[in-house]
Amino acid sequence: MNWLRKLLPGNTVRADRAAVSNLYAAILKRARNPQVFGDDGFADTMDGRTGALAIYTSLVTTRLSAISQRGRVLSSRLTDRVFDDIDAGLRETGVGDASIARKVRTIGERFVGLGIAVNEAFLTSDPQASIHDILERNELTGGTGTANVADDIIDVRRTLEARSDDSLLSGLLDW
Incomplete structure (x- = not known):
C-alpha cells in the first residue's frame, strides 16, 4: 500500500x-556559516552575505535542474523560497x-548574474582562476578570502556532483 501513496x-x-x-536549510547553513566570512572568506556585508547565498543556491539549483523534470520543478521552487525569504527579510x-x-x-x-557566472566558470579551462576573478570583480571577498572561497565553491560543486540524484531530489544535502 505504501507504493500507492507515493503515486498520489x-x-x-x-x-x-x-x-x-x-x-x-542546508544552503542557509552553508551561506551563513561564520567561518566563511571575514578576512579569510566572504566580506561580512550585505553584498557578501547575499553573494554567498546566491552562489551556493545556484550550485544546488543547477545540479537539480540537470537531473530531471522533477529536479527542474524543485529548482524553481527552491529559488522561489529563497526570494520569498529575501522579500520577508x-x-x-x-x-x-x-x-x-x-x-x-x-x-x-x-543573484542570477552571480549564479550564471559561477556555473559558467566551471566550463573554462581554469575554473579556480575564473571564480577568483568573479569574487574579486564583485567585491565579495578580499585578501586571502578570495582563494579560500574559490576553493570552497569548487569543493561544493564536487560534493554536489558526487551526491546521488535521488538524495538531492529527496532534499538530502549534507555539506
Missing part, C-alpha cells in the same frame, strides 16, 4: 515541500512596500 499527488507535493525546505528591516519590488529586483539580478 498530495504526497508528491508534500515530498517536494519537504525537499525544498531541507535543501534551503527586507520587510522586517522596515523597507517600505513602494521600494520592495525595486530592491528585490536589484538583488535578483545580481
